[in-house]
Amino acid sequence: MIFAILLAALPALHADLGQTSVSGLSSGAYMAGQFAVAYSSLVKGVGLVAGGPYYCAGSVGQAPYIPYLANAMSVCMNPRASGTEPPDAVLLWERAKQFASAGLIDDVANLQKQSVFLYSGTRDDTVTTAVVDQASYFYLFAGARTVNYMDTVGSGHGMITDRASDNACPVTAAPYFNNCQLPLAAQMLAQFYPGLKPPSRHLSGQSIAFNQRAYASAATSMAATGYAYVPAPCPKGACRVHVAFHGCHQGYATIGDHFVARAGYNAIADANKIIVLYPQVSPSPFIPYNPKGCWDFWGYSALDPFAPDFFTRSGPQMQAVRAMLLRLSQPVTK
Numbered sequence: 001m002i003f004a005i006l007l008a009a010l011p012a013l014h015a016d017l018g019q020t021s022v023s024g025l026s027s028g029a030y031m032a033g034q035f036a037v038a039y040s041s042l043v044k045g046v047g048l049v050a051g052g053p054y055y056c057a058g059s060v061g062q063a064p065y066i067p068y069l070a071n072a073m074s075v076c077m078n079p080r081a082s083g084t085e086p087p088d089a090v091l092l093w094e095r096a097k098q099f100a101s102a103g104l105i106d107d108v109a110n111l112q113k114q115s116v117f118l119y120s121g122t123r124d125d126t127v128t129t130a131v132v133d134q135a136s137y138f139y140l141f142a143g144a145r146t147v148n149y150m151d152t153v154g155s156g157h158g159m160i161t162d163r164a165s166d167n168a169c170p171v172t173a174a175p176y177f178n179n180c181q182l183p184l185a186a187q188m189l190a191q192f193y194p195g196l197k198p199p200s201r202h203l204s205g206q207s208i209a210f211n212q213r214a215y216a217s218a219a220t221s222m223a224a225t226g227y228a229y230v231p232a233p234c235p236k237g238a239c240r241v242h243v244a245f246h247g248c249h250q251g252y253a254t255i256g257d258h259f260v261a262r263a264g265y266n267a268i269a270d271a272n273k274i275i276v277l278y279p280q281v282s283p284s285p286f287i288p289y290n291p292k293g294c295w296d297f298w299g300y301s302a303l304d305p306f307a308p309d310f311f312t313r314s315g316p317q318m319q320a321v322r323a324m325l326l327r328l329s330q331p332v333t334k
Contacts, residue, residue, distance in 0.1 A: 007224075015239050057299070113145055225280060228277050301315070
């Protein structure tokens with residue numbers, strides 16, 4: 001594996017965006033889910049590891065003010081411990097249809113073509129199973145093509161792996177990678193792309209660092225640098241793309257290459273011509289206020305906190321990731 005020394009532009013690789021999938025952990029799961037709804041015409045598969053339903057942070061509250069951050073930290077995480085109810089998938093599905101009718105997101109009929117993978121650990125007290133349950137109901141209401149929900153593994157809050165060097169399965173602790181002898185990333189990709197070859201034992205592709213400022217300003221809390229894994233055949237074009245969203249406290253600025261190199265995506269992607277895009281968020285202690293380096297699922301990146309757009313196609317982080325995908329789909333330059 002080779003990491004680029006000089007920061008360069010994300011390459012044009014003539015990728016097949018008709019085969020795009022997304023996944024993420026925790027705040028990254030929320031980001032994956034909202035991206036897959038807002039840009040449902042682009043996404044065929046979505047994996048949520050410890051994440052709740054679309055627009056979860058807007059699930060309760062009274063107009064004209066909805067406490068998005070309060071909801072994100074209670075309703076969307078551990079509602080019982082916060083003395084609140086879980087998110088309401090019925091209400092959120094209705095909201096999604098309303099947003100689509102208003103042209104804020106893609107047609108929700110596209111969700112019927114998506115393959116969905118959901119995961120909740122029985123020892124996870126950060127984002128509890130009651131919250132992930134509502135994500136499963138949301139996709140059932142949407143009529144998703146496949147909904148596979150794994151909720152029987154005794155794991156804490158973290159990305160689930162089969163790496164002996166990661167935390168023990170029941171633990172919830174930094175850097176939030178749990179060895180449950182389960183290669184979850186590979187399992188998700190195998191569901192989205194049936195018939196995959198086994199993961200490569202030795203990677204032949206290239207891990208690259210690229211300039212994220214071409215897609216998002218520092219005001220969005222997105223980092224200056226993003227990462228991607230590009231299998232050896234992909235510079236010739238026609239590869240698929242999977243977008244992997246890290247969780248809070250998991251960006252490169254906090255844990256180095258642990259997520260981009262060891263979350264479990266690259267080996268199976270390497271064997272199956274799948275580019276893995278790793279967009280990055282950095283901690284921001286001031287403006288925007290994002291001290292834990294989380295993806296925006298409550299509106300911190302909005303100019304108007306009382307009318308955030310994080311859940312729509314115009315959300316700044318959403319637009320940035322879409323622009324990265326479009327760049328990957330451009331014809332290969334000689």
